[in-house]
Amino acid sequence: xxxxxxxxxxxxxxxxxxxxxxxxxxxxxxxxxxxxxxxxxxxxxxxxxxxxxxxxxxxxxxxxxxxxxxxxxxxxxxxxxxxxxxxxxxxxxxxxxxxxxxxxxxxxxxxxxxxxxxxxxxxxx
Numbered sequence: 001x002x003x004x005x006x007x008x009x010x011x012x013x014x015x016x017x018x019x020x021x022x023x024x025x026x027x028x029x030x031x032x033x034x035x036x037x038x039x040x041x042x043x044x045x046x047x048x049x050x051x052x053x054x055x056x057x058x059x060x061x062x063x064x065x066x067x068x069x070x071x072x073x074x075x076x077x078x079x080x081x082x083x084x085x086x087x088x089x090x091x092x093x094x095x096x097x098x099x100x101x102x103x104x105x106x107x108x109x110x111x112x113x114x115x116x117x118x119x120x121x122x123x124x125x
Contacts, residue, residue: 005087005122010079010098012119018064018097021071025064032060045080045095073108075100081121091119 019026033039039057051058061078068076079096102109102116109116 003125005124007120007122008081009118009120010092010096011100011102011116012092013097013099013115013117015095015097017115018068018076022064022067025060025067029057029060029064032056041078042080042095045078046082048078072099072112073106074102074112081123085124087122090121092121 030041033041033044036057044051044057044061048061051061053059053062065076068074077098077100079098080094081090081092081096083090083093096119099116102113105113
């Protein structure tokens, strides 16, 4: 199998917007990560799919995502892009707060469209 770059995109929002919409749930998530010296926001973002929803970190992340969706109508998830596996022209670098439910500008997407920016990057593999 050959190696090459693959195109990716996500509808990305700033962390401050997440924090503003759900301040208590965001703080609970950060505190849960801070209590575990082996986990940072960055390492959580890199492995979010691997966290058990019964763990304190996983539970507070799910609570944050659910509260965000209830408040905004947008589905929230955290992701990560390693710039070493991308290109210098990538729009993203590191932690990404991504939303779903905006592709065709739903009612919620229209309401929050000024907070959302589609960003592009490539991955090598």
